[in-house]
Amino acid sequence: MRDKLRKWREENFRNSEQIVDVGEELINEHASKLGDDIWIIYEQVMIAALDCSRDDLAWSCLQELKRQFPDSHRVKRLAGMRLEALERYEDANKLYDSILQDDPTNTAARKRKISILRAQGKSSEAIRELNEYLEHYWECFLCSPFFLSLSFHSHSYAKAAFCLEELMMTNPHNHLYCEQYGEVKYTQGGLENLELARKYFAQALKLNNRNMRALFGLYMSASHVAASPKVSAKVKKDNVKYAAWAASQISRAYQMAGRGKKENKCSVKAVEEMLESMQITMS
Amino acid sequence: MGEVELSCLAYAKMYLHASQFPRCSVNGLLLSSSAAGGAVCITDCVPLLHTHLSLAPITQLALTQVDVWCSQTQQRIVGYYQANACASDSSPTPCALKIAEKIFEQCNNAVLLMIDGEKMFPGCRVPPIVMYERKDARWALKDKHTIMLRQWEETCSIVNQLFSSGDQALLVDFDSHLDDITKDWTNQKLNAKIMELVSPANGNV
Numbered sequence: 001m002r003d004k005l006r007k008w009r010e011e012n013f014r015n016s017e018q019i020v021d022v023g024e025e026l027i028n029e030h031a032s033k034l035g036d037d038i039w040i041i042y043e044q045v046m047i048a049a050l051d052c053s054r055d056d057l058a059w060s061c062l063q064e065l066k067r068q069f070p071d072s073h074r075v076k077r078l079a080g081m082r083l084e085a086l087e088r089y090e091d092a093n094k095l096y097d098s099i100l101q102d103d104p105t106n107t108a109a110r111k112r113k114i115s116i117l118r119a120q121g122k123s124s125e126a127i128r129e130l131n132e133y134l135e136h137y138w139e140c141f142l143c144s145p146f147f148l149s150l151s152f153h154s155h156s157y158a159k160a161a162f163c164l165e166e167l168m169m170t171n172p173h174n175h176l177y178c179e180q181y182g183e184v185k186y187t188q189g190g191l192e193n194l195e196l197a198r199k200y201f202a203q204a205l206k207l208n209n210r211n212m213r214a215l216f217g218l219y220m221s222a223s224h225v226a227a228s229p230k231v232s233a234k235v236k237k238d239n240v241k242y243a244a245w246a247a248s249q250i251s252r253a254y255q256m257a258g259r260g261k262k263e264n265k266c267s268v269k270a271v272e273e274m275l276e277s278m279q280i281t282m283s
Numbered sequence: 284m285g286e287v288e289l290s291c292l293a294y295a296k297m298y299l300h301a302s303q304f305p306r307c308s309v310n311g312l313l314l315s316s317s318a319a320g321g322a323v324c325i326t327d328c329v330p331l332l333h334t335h336l337s338l339a340p341i342t343q344l345a346l347t348q349v350d351v352w353c354s355q356t357q358q359r360i361v362g363y364y365q366a367n368a369c370a371s372d373s374s375p376t377p378c379a380l381k382i383a384e385k386i387f388e389q390c391n392n393a394v395l396l397m398i399d400g401e402k403m404f405p406g407c408r409v410p411p412i413v414m415y416e417r418k419d420a421r422w423a424l425k426d427k428h429t430i431m432l433r434q435w436e437e438t439c440s441i442v443n444q445l446f447s448s449g450d451q452a453l454l455v456d457f458d459s460h461l462d463d464i465t466k467d468w469t470n471q472k473l474n475a476k477i478m479e480l481v482s483p484a485n486g487n488v
Binding site: 014118119120121152153155180182183184186187189197212213216217220221253254257266267269270271273274 | 355
């Protein structure tokens, strides 16, 4: 059970109901055998309990942590999260402000304050706070999926692109960032961005050839470039080739998926017809 | 403008979709199997995304595929639904308006449906939905009296049954389909389960 919790912690899964089930049992029945691991388990279970509206469990975990680490900023942040879950945003903010008074570089407290703005629907204020923070502490923040999700949320594609560029630099083998970058470029539109999108979708496929989003992305961006009146004959020819390759890979993947499974025949047929109809528009 | 009727099947799947991803914004398309003209009967829906709703490629892909599937099954896309991650905010986002506009280009009584997260709790007496229609070149709130949800109590009880039997986990949206293409975004299995629960006396699809 311990190992399950550790795996979920390390891989950042948010399967809160499972964590509460496993964690609660572990804490109630086997606390004495956990040694020092118990503190990080209390933290993990507490956060999951907040997710599942189990304030009773969250409260008891928090008490144990407060008792063991009375002056800890990390525990204070957890207390703040509990207040957020109870929608007592002003009280939570006061707590985070007191952490920031002691330690103005505390990223976790900053993030929580910005999350509160987001929960209250104040996304433009959230972005403003983020930008202010970035002026002083940008290194810590830019490589952050948190900033990325905020950029998407507020339709700030240029910021999202910038953030993904940082994330790709620090995580060069992550196919998801390449693919998301392709999607952002595609969304921004224009011939140059479409060509860039195609390259990044291709890169994502190199890293993981089963990324269907990247495969479809490659197909669509190459098709659009090929259909553009502004490209040279050579560029058109190359992109037709890329699109054709992507289409054949998509077809193959769907044929394999459709084998023997009656239930997804509809989705398989829809894809086949879509590929056929797009071929017609391209030629 | 005209009346809009929302079937149990469409409502149930939208509700399940929003419940499956409580921390994300989710969206989907509203379909009709009845002929154009007169009241809009929303008979089904296709859950689309729960990640990055504002990014274009996957949305375009999904719209194209649903379009193809609709022509294969004699259905039309008549609207769009979205549930925002922030439950207290049920106003349409720029991307919701954009997609609804696109649908309006093909269907002149298209509807935009926002799910009101704050009303999604057991025992709530009103449907947790806010509908918009195209009026004077903008999307305006629709008069509640023109929206019909037949057999509302029966619909609620069907949704509860789906949760208690665990069948809500059968719902597949387009995003989940892309993660595993053996999963069926047309939800044939779940549709069959829901139709079994809809009482024969209801007559309404």
